Amino acid sequence: MKVSFVIPALNEEGIVGKTIRSIPVKQIEDEGYDVEIIVVNNNSTDNTENEAREAGATVYLEMKRGYGNAYKRGFKEATGDIIIMGDADGTYPLEQSLDFINKIVDEKCDFVIGSRFDGEIEDGAMPALHQYIGNPMLTKMLNILFKCDYSDTHCGMRAFTKDAKDKMNLTADGMEFAIEMVIEAAQKDLKICEIPIVYHKRGGGEAKLSSFSDGWRHIKYMLQRKFF
Template sequence: MKISFVIPALNEEGIVGKTIQSIPTEEIKEAGYEVEIIVVNNNSTDNTEQEAREAGATVFLEMNRGYGNAYKRGFKEATGDIFVMGDADGTYPLEQSLNFINYIVEDGSDFVIGSRFKGSIEEGAMPALHQYIGNPMLTKMLNILFHADYSDTHCGMRAFTREAYEKMDLKAPGMEFAIEMVIEAAEKNLNIKEVPISYRKRGGGEAKLSSFDDGWRHIKYMLTRKFN
């Protein structure tokens, strides 16, 4: 069985290499799996691509910028049986990846997602507006509208089988991809497992989120999807 790590990267020089090196490749191989690490360079203007290659990743260039565009390209190129996704900025504990994989292989989960709110959030890792208002509000809204039961719909560390990915009809080009995926997982009745994780401060690179713009885009996406 093969594990494909897929990591989008836009101007993450100085941290993308460390993020790749945090993947417990040897531990996963010792557990009997093959491993590939794919970084999608989302048209960076810095040294992201070279740094990722030097750290051992296979790099693909996706000229069309956008969170969803980058991930869709990465999943298209991935050859594994299980996909693991996480950001390039060092915020997610990719060293916990084998735990996610075990829930799929040993417990029969189709879709495993981290929960920062059931785990821990390092001081300064998440703006207070996001931690206490934005993320909880958006999570509650999604759960009500789509009859789901998530505690952290915007956690970006996830793992799922290739079959689960193929069942999810993912189209969003931008940040809405994150909630499109959790909605699809719920609507397609995938076996979903939440795993507490430790969320850390960004290790470098440039922040991509815009609190109000991205929040409104997510609200608009949910309402449009539900009522159109």
């Protein structure tokens, strides 16, 4: 079996290389898997692309900026039986990747998502507004509207099978892609599993989230999808 890591990167010079090197490639290969690491350069203006290549990733350029655009390009290029996604900024513990793989292989999960709230959030890793209000509120809203049972709908470290990817209809171009995926996983009756993770303080690069505008975009997406 083959495992594909897909990492979007927009101006992550100084951290993307460290993030790539945190992937436990040898450990995964020792378990009998082939590994490929794909970084989608989302039209960066710094040295992100070269740094990612030097760290061992295959880099693809996606000129259309947007979280969803970057991931859709990466999924298109991925050739693995299992796909693992995570951000380039060092916040997600890619060193835990084998736990995600084992959930899929041993427990026959189709879609595995990390949970920062069932795990640990390092000091300074998440703004208080997000930790105590924004993320819990959005998670609860999504669970109620779509009859789900997630503990952390916005955790960006996820793994799924190629078959699961093909079943999910992923079309969003921007940050809405994150909740589109968890809704699709539930509505397509995929077997969903969660894993507690340690969420790290951002290692560098430029922050991409805008608390109020991105929060409203997620609320608007959920309401439109549910009622219109």
